[in-house]
Amino acid sequence: MAEKNDSKLIYEMHAQVCSVLSNAKRLEIIDLLRAGERTAGGLTRAMGVSKTNVSQQLAVLRNKGILLSRREDQHIYYRLAFPGMLKAYDLLRQVLLLRLREQGKAAARLGRKNRA
C-alpha cells in the first residue's frame, strides 16, 4: 500500500525543483553565479531590480537547497550548491530555442499559406 502516493511523490518533488526554476529573476541569478560567487548587492546591481526582490529570490533558492551562502564581514556571498545543475539549465534552454525555431518554421508555413 501507499504505492500510488510513493510513485507520485517523485513527480511532486521534481515539480518543486522546476517551480524554483520557473521565475526569470531566479534563472538570471543562477546564470550570474555561473562564473562564481557574488554578493546579494552585486546581484542586485547586475540585475537592476530592487534589493528586496533579489533577497526574496535568494531566500527561495537557498531554502530549496539550490544556493549556499557564506558571510564575510558585512557581505553575504552566494554560490551554486550544485554547479552540475547548470547542465540541466542549459539543456532546458536548448529545448526552448528548439521550440522557438519550430514555432518560427510553423509561423513561416502559415505565412506562405495565407499569402497564397
Next chain:
Amino acid sequence: MAEKNDSKLIYEMHAQVCSVLSNAKRLEIIDLLRAGERTAGGLTRAMGVSKTNVSQQLAVLRNKGILLSRREDQHIYYRLAFPGMLKAYDLLRQVLLLRLREQGKAAARLGRKNRA
C-alpha cells in the same frame, strides 16, 4: 535601446518552459508519453485522476508546444513534440536526486551532532 528587455526576454521564456514543468501531473504525463503516444482517456486511467484535470494539463502542454495531438476516430492521441526534451527532464531529476542525497547526508551529520 531595448537592450535590457531583450536580454531579460530569454529568462522570461526559459521561466515559462520551466513553469510548464512545475506541475506533478504534467510531469507524469510527459513521463507516460516517453514510450509513445497515448489517448487522453488512457492517460486519465493510468494516472487515476479526473478526466477534466488531465484534459486541462494536456491543454497547457499543447498550448505551450510541448505536446502534439492527432485525432483518430473518437480518440485523440497525444505525443511529445520534442522527445529530446526528455534529456532535460532526466537531468533535472538527477539534480533532484543529488540534492536529496546531499540533504540526507546533512541530516545524518546533524543527527550525529545532536547525539554527541
Next chain:
DNA sequence: ATTGTTATTGCGCAATAGCGCAACTATGTA
C-alpha cells in the same frame, strides 16, 4: 552609543495557477 552599509523579513495586495462541477462539442453506432 550612533550612524552607515548590507541584507533579510513581515505585511498586504494583485495576479496567477489548480481543480471540481456542469455544460458542451465531436465522433461513432443503432
Next chain:
DNA sequence: TACATAGTTGCGCTATTGCGCAATAACAAT
C-alpha cells in the same frame, strides 16, 4: 433520430506566487 463514448471548456472557488514598502538584523567605523 437518439444514445453512448471521448474529450474540451466556462465558471467559480481556493491556494499560491510575485513584489513593493516599511521595519528589522548584522556588521563596521567613528
